[in-house]
Amino acid sequence: MKPEKKAAEMTVRELAGYIDYSVLKPEFTEEEIIELTKDGVNLGCATICINPKYIPLCSPYVEGSETMLCPVTDFPFGDSSTESRVEQVRRAAQSELVKEVDIVANFGLLRSGRYEEVTADLKACADAAHELGHELKVILETDALNEEQIRQGCECIIAAGADFIKTSTGFLTGHESVGASPEVIALIMDQNRGRVKIKGSGCIRTREHFLQLIDMGIDRMGVGYRSVPVILGLKR
Secondary structure: OOOOOOHHHOOHHHHHOOEEEEEOOOOOOHHHHHHHHHHHHHHOOOEEEEOHHHHHHHHHHHOOOOOEEEEEEOOOOOOOOHHHHHHHHHHHOOOOOEOEEEEEOOHHHHHOOOHHHHHHHHHHHHHHHHHOOOEEEEEOOHHHOOHHHHHHHHHHHHHHOOOEEEOOOOOOOOOOOOOOOHHHHHHHHHHHOOOOEEEEEOOOOOHHHHHHHHHHOOOEEEEEOOOHHHHOOOOO
């Protein structure tokens, strides 16, 4: 949904409300995860995106703040069995400090044209999240897909009853990396037609790009810890 005012006119706190602060690198130590979580909370980011293992570790640092947790399940490949994926969602959604749960779509199946199977899998995951009172964001991994597969992926997400279409994991290799480019977001918006929310992630590293996506009407953005101060205008 397009904002009521231009992104360039927003305060740092308003802009931070669009950010899911990404703390997903597997090499992070517990101390690094804590420090980055505290940074996201201090800025007023919407959520801290973490691997589910670290929900107990991060919970004390978001409790009582505007910021919540967003565990990312079946990450980054999205190719576990539906039964495993549903259980991962259920476990991640147990905490009251979780705002939403992210999951990676099986983009190998999308590339194979097995759209009904993708929809059924995502519906089971969405139902599990909704049963516990949380929304589900689905990562398409758009850099691995062509336009038709992206459009069909959007339809799978919508038909499954999920709440967000999301672009990228940030961990894909062997493909050209454009992430949440304005062109990809425009394509998703064209297919989506306002039916669910949209989250862009991947390659959001400049303030200009960040502000442009807000003005386009994006709902949320996943941003890495190094880029957060840049896009908020706190570091040049």
